[in-house]
Amino acid sequence: MSRSTVGALALAALVLPLAAGCVSNDDTPSAAGTGAPGRLTVSSTADACAVSATTAPSGTLTFTVKNDGTDVTEFYLLAEDGLRVISEVENVGPGISRDLVVQARPGSYFTACKPGMVGDGIRAPFTVTDSGTEVGPTGDTAAQLKAAETQYVAYVKDQVGALIAGTKAFAEAYKAGDDDTARALYAPTRAHWERVEPVAESFGDLDPLTDAREADLEDGQAWSGWHYIEKDLWQPTAEANGGKEYTPLTDAQRVVAADDLVKYTQQLVDEVNKPGFTFEAFQIANGSKALLDEVANGKVTGEEEIWSHTDLWDFQANVDGARVAYDGLADVVEAADPELAAELESRFTEIDALLAEQGSIEKGFTFYDKLSQDQVKALATAVDALSEPLSRLTATVTGA
Amino acid sequence: MSAPTDPAHDLPDTPPDASPAPGGLSRRAVLGLGGGLAVVGAAVGLGVGRLTAPEPASTSSGTRTYPFTGAHQAGIATPAQDRLYLAAFDLTTSSRDEVVALLQRWTTIAARLTQGLSAGPYGPASGPYDAPPDDTGEAADLPPAGLTITFGFGRSMFVGSDGADRYGLASRLPGALVDLPHFPADNLDPARTGGDLVVQACADDPQIAVHAIRNLSRAAFGSATIRWTQLGYGRTSSTSTAQRTPRNLFGFKDGTANVKAEETSALDEHVWVPASAASADSTDSRWMTGGSYLVARRIRMRIEPWDRTSLREQENLVGRNKGEGAPLSGGTEFTEPDFTASGRGGQPLIATNAHVRLAHPDFNAGVRMLRRGYNFTDGNDSLGRLDAGLFFIAFVTDPRTHYIPMQNQLSKSDGLMEYLEHTGSGLFAVPPGIEDGHFVLGADGTPLTTRHSPFVGQDLFA
CATH class of the missing domain: 1.20.1420.20 (M75 peptidase, HXXE motif)
Structure with a gap:
């Protein structure tokens, strides 16, 4: 028997660097470090959702979400319709940072923070430009x-x-x-x-x-x-x-x-x-x-x-x-x-x-x-x- | 050039008033031994090993010493050193007098080694040419590295497995020195469990710690033999607020909420044995007043499955984030966890089976422990997996209230238990320290073993 709980959604933190090793260098995800195109920071407070950039190149995006407020917060990447959730991190306690790693295709999106986990969240448009990188499956x-x-x-x-x-x-x-x-x-x-x-x-x-x-x-x-x-x-x-x-x-x-x-x-x-x-x-x-x-x-x-x-x-x-x-x-x-x-x-x-x-x-x-x-x-x-x-x-x- | 009289072993009858002679002791050694050793001199050639070795230019941590004497034994509230060598011994003698003599030898050697002196008065490279040196020598050119040596007694010293009163001590067995119960999922190896005596040697240099156990073991031949030992590295707890919280082999900060040396009232409440404990016992356990109980658990970690576990699950099982060690309810490392904070779906941010919750004083009748654990890696098993984990050491005022209930709860419900296996165990009564000024000193002013030498646990045999 075992006592572990079956965890909830997990993110691709480990798999990406490993997978990158198997493909040509051109496809390697952006190097770590702030300022790199695929690395973004998000500061979530009671009345703001400050994303470090409003555009990013397609491929692996890492949003480092820091809860600078006093309520538990969530961060979403939403599709163009503002409804469909592309990816999310939830249950981010005050003062805590957590990464959201997502494979993003070119297109229009919304970013959203939801301090207090209620309402539609604090939204802003977000654009993913075409970097030429192949992203994700094409099937449904x-x-x-x-x-x-x-x-x-x-x-x-x-x-x-x-x-x-x-x-x-x-x-x-x-x-x-x-x-x-x-x-x-x-x-x-x-x-x-x-x-x-x-x-x-x-x-x-x-x-x-x-x-x-x-x-x-x-x-x-x-x-x-x-x-x-x-x-x-x-x-x-x-x-x-x-x-x-x-x-x-x-x-x-x-x-x-x-x-x-x-x-x-x-x-x-x-x-x-x-x-x-x-x-x-x-x-x-x-x-x-x-x-x-x-x-x-x-x-x-x-x-x-x-x-x-x-x-x-x-x-x-x-x-x-x-x-x-x-x-x-x-x-x-x-x-x-x-x-x-x-x-x-x-x-x-x-x-x-x-x-x-x-x-x-x-x-x-x-x-x-x-x-x-x-x-x-x-x-x-x-x-x-x-x-x-x-x-x-x-x-x-x-x-x- | 003055010379010491004789190796300690051979001088059982040196009178207690042996007068100090001018010695080559450094200032730190004198201070460390306390008032009984107020000797400052300029003589050379004492053969006291490390003292004659060149000193490092700076006052680095390597040259640090901690006093051996005091109200409590050193190595408990002392800031945790980086390395551990712990040895459990079985007594092989049936003579109470021999046990006392062993404790006298051990106490003297410990008093010497912790102050940077050699195990015996000649040191590793002097003395009779046809005799083996009275110190094994591997620490000769090394600084003391903050060595502390702490002694404790197992229940089996008081009552044998057949119930026998081995040394006439049964009437002194403290109520708190129980047989630990079987905890859920225990898989204890008898060869790593129990023991009549325990010696905890901690230092910032592993060779110093090993040197201490090696020389103490040598001094025990004929009276006691090693039952098991454990090497530890990378202290997994801070025992002082001046120390950064270290990480265990799961990669998480460990012991954030530990009792620290600066919290004197918490030490009195949770670590030291109060005088009232003896009044509550049916036996005469007054000798333990000012002492503590050492709980040792060899906790093997299932390293390979853990490394395949998602960061989400790792953090949820621990209840803290991995980077900073902040509770998942928010804040920074030293923010108190908020166990009522809830997230999506009303689920608690710190899961009900999270380690930080089940080990927290709020869920353990307010009890705390002084933890002094170390990481260990003892090679690998036959399946090619690391035999590694946490060598848990805690000092508590009474294991019946401060350890057993919590461990039962953890073993039963802690989500981390899927990745843990307890493979060794020990519980030892650690008597109080010995006071300054009672050592019997040889001609060079350093402690000698005689029939009159003080020893740790003296009140137990009084």
Whole structure:
């Protein structure tokens, strides 16, 4: 599990210099430093929105927005119609500076500060002249992102549906004392959870209630969920249990544990099937990266499934989920940054090939404790190789 | 040319009235040791290592010394030096007298080293030709670099794991010297956790700090052995308002709201153990009055995933901006965070799971800590990832009120925890300092170890 919140819109601060390294010098964004054509400053106060210039050449523009007022402020770059938001920074506290980095095409725009976050803001016309630099995708990005969101929500509902069905079967077997069946169902059922875990994390306590590891608990805190039952199905020796003899759960405790797991999983099902449930493009992109962080922090070290050692099932499911999230956004990435798209494709392929050497979710994987150190290292290296370009996904998608 | 009598180890019976002889002590060394060492002379050839080395032309930070003596031990409210070498020891002796003798040796050596003297009276390049030098020598040509040495006692010195009263000290175990509970997501390595004794050596030069631990460890053979050590660099806290706030390995300023040496009433309230603490204990813990509790946590950072995290998420998890360290509610670094300020959609500008919120006194019953942490990098793990992070050190008046509740809250709810893993831990009772004027001095006027030498924690054994 993880505790990080899925952040909001991210900007292209990191990706731009890296991308610039891949193209000819002519296309390099303006060098840093005040006075450079692509670098602008904005001073936002209660009654003014002072932009250092009213024109800039097309390409990468960086507005360094300083809140010189006393209220929280926002800064917008609006389209010619004064309605459509090209890009924005919000929640800039008094005294704070924040950058807005945007790919701007030639045309007429408005800049706007919104001190106190109310009203239409303090606006001024802003012109982007043609520098000859190619900027951004030509397709209808907004429509592509919308389609990606719809697809992803459908995927989440499908996985969660399979999860609740599998969880019920698992719970029944466990309650009935059919431990062999329960053990066989454990990892393949959890795969549905692991594929969409960032969604579950967005619902507060559901993640810890369902997926907390024993080490995650506070002293004396009640434990529930998958790993609570995992430990009972793969009972540790006293040596592996901090020197304490493991006490198996009683039949009554088994019923509570199994019913709780089904109950919390059902809550997840209910949440994602609410009419208002949506997952926005930036959340999908962040979620894709978050899934790889999950692999890096828990699965590749064997800490997630310390009793069952079924970490590779979770690993594969996390990668599956990240891949689906990416695939939905691939068209947008392809248009905005084809080299990033190509790199992600090849990194996903590499990691899937490496996992395939150890099995599959359907046929079963090598248990984590049977992997050699070299195999673990190779998997970790592949995770890092994929995670690094994946960390640029959100900025690329939201900047497109 | 006068010579010192004998190496400290070999002189258990030197009388306490050993008279000072003219010595080659520099003015700073004399002042640093306090009234018991009012010796100014012009003799040469004392073999006191660094004192005979050429002085740097300027009064740079390297030549700085801090007094070893005082109401409190040095190395707590002392302005945080740049480097740390901390060592936890396990006692190997079963003799209470040997523990006392060890503490006497340690105290004497610490008093000497912190004033720029060699570990023993001969120094690294003098003394009997067929004996090993009484100082290991690697600090010989270096200035004292603001070295402080701070000693503390672990709970296991009072009660063994089997409950045994190892040295007849169980009746002196302070109530505050508890076993720290398991905090959520703890992944403690027993080889980096606990210990009967702790020695914190801080200096502006790592070689000075390592030299101190090395010589103290040497003086411990037969009585105690190193259990674990930690090297730290780039102090991550300011303990004086004169210091700039440093950055941790996440790249953020750390310890902005730390208790500072200048805040004497805050030190009394949050750092030093008051006399009233002993009255509240069922045991006799009066020996801790004026002391403090050292909490050490080796917090590994998941550096690689962190570096792939957007600036937005980084700032939201911390609750401050990265450039200046200002709270996201606005202002500059030292502006108090406004936890009620809200932004778009009524959401708080400082998120509910932000580190600065959950660690703030407002959300911790008003308690504060004196933090004295350091960055560490201990190579890499088998997966090629940096084994790096923050070696957290805090001094508090009582960990039951000033550390455990806050750490439980952080471990459970702090968004940063996804990028942190606690891998080592220790809690130590740090007794008060020793007063000026009690050292037993050798013929050269520098402290010697004898059966009558004062030592840190003396009241515990009284």
